[in-house]
Amino acid sequence: MENGRKAGQIRWQTASFEPVAVIPGVRPGRIERLIRLMHDSMAVNAAYSSEDPGAGLALTSNPSRFRLLAGDTGLFSTLAFRDKGVAEKPIYSGIFNDRMNTAMGFVYKNAAAQMLRSSGRSLFFHTIPHSGGKKHYSTDFIISDSDGISPVEMRMSGYRAHASLDAFCRKFRGRIRNRCIISARDLREEDGIIFISVYMTMFL
Numbered sequence: 001m002e003n004g005r006k007a008g009q010i011r012w013q014t015a016s017f018e019p020v021a022v023i024p025g026v027r028p029g030r031i032e033r034l035i036r037l038m039h040d041s042m043a044v045n046a047a048y049s050s051e052d053p054g055a056g057l058a059l060t061s062n063p064s065r066f067r068l069l070a071g072d073t074g075l076f077s078t079l080a081f082r083d084k085g086v087a088e089k090p091i092y093s094g095i096f097n098d099r100m101n102t103a104m105g106f107v108y109k110n111a112a113a114q115m116l117r118s119s120g121r122s123l124f125f126h127t128i129p130h131s132g133g134k135k136h137y138s139t140d141f142i143i144s145d146s147d148g149i150s151p152v153e154m155r156m157s158g159y160r161a162h163a164s165l166d167a168f169c170r171k172f173r174g175r176i177r178n179r180c181i182i183s184a185r186d187l188r189e190e191d192g193i194i195f196i197s198v199y200m201t202m203f204l
Contacts, residue, residue, distance in 0.1 A: 032063045044068045045113045047123035050142060054175060057124045057144045067125065069113040076110050105156050108198050109140060112154060112182055115201040116141060126151075128167050137167035140182075143204055148177030152204065155183050162193070180204065 039046045049065035050057045070076035113123055121143060128137040141152040149172065153165040162181060169176050179193045188195050196204070 035063075035066060035068070038068070042071045044071050045110075045117050045123055047113065047125050047141070050124040050126050053124065053126050053142050053144070053149050053172065055144055055146065055149070057142060057149070058122065061124060067123075069110045069123075071114065073107065073110045073114050077107055080106065105154060108156055108182070108184075109154050111198055112141070112152075112201045116143075116204065119202045119204075121204075126168060128164075128171060137164040139164055139168050143180075145177055149175050150178040150180055150204070151176070152180045152182060155181050165193070 035044075035046055038044045045068070047067045047069065048061040048063060050060050051062050052060040054060065116123060124142045124144075126139050126142060130136050139151040140154045143150040143152060151165055151168045153162050155162060165179060165181065169179055181193055181195050182198055182201055183195055184198065185195060187197060187200065
């Protein structure tokens with residue numbers, strides 16, 4: 001059971017990292033200090049849960065609920081595919097030309113986080129429990145401006161389905177400025193949603 005809880009912390013569907021599931025009895029303050037040190041070293045980009053997102057996302061952030069993304073996407077990619085060999089160019093060509101079945105969402109999400117941080121934005125997310133129980137809706141990023149908040153969802157495939165974005169907009173309908181989806185496709189606006197390519201994340 002304990003190993004199962006630990007493994008669950010690195011699954012894509014996990015809402016956020018919960019240290020107590022990995023280190024029973026650990027004090028939240030100790031973890032928060034460690035995360036700050038890692039963040040300051042630029043080894044990681046930390047995203048925190050905003051419990052009631054508004055103009056001041058940091059005001060309602062929960063330091064005990066967080067996600068860690070690699071500070072260097074190039075290094076992350078090398079480590080993720082190290083079993084293939086760094087020099088095997090056909091591997092990378094197949095990945096980035098969408099000819100290989102691999103979890104590219106991890107790479108793109110790290111790249112988007114890195115661009116948001118480089119443009120001066122802090123990283124926040126929000127989760128909404130699913131009516132069914134165990135599942136949840138989760139926005140990948142939330143951007144705050146003076147006139148509202150903009151939820152951002154990463155959709156590298158199946159971009160027409162965006163249940164998490166829709167759930168967030170229903171819950172906070174009076175606060176929404178823009179609805180954004182980062183995908184591998186060209187810039188466009190459709191049904192009130194702005195679709196941007198990954199490389200344009202820095203302009204959000």
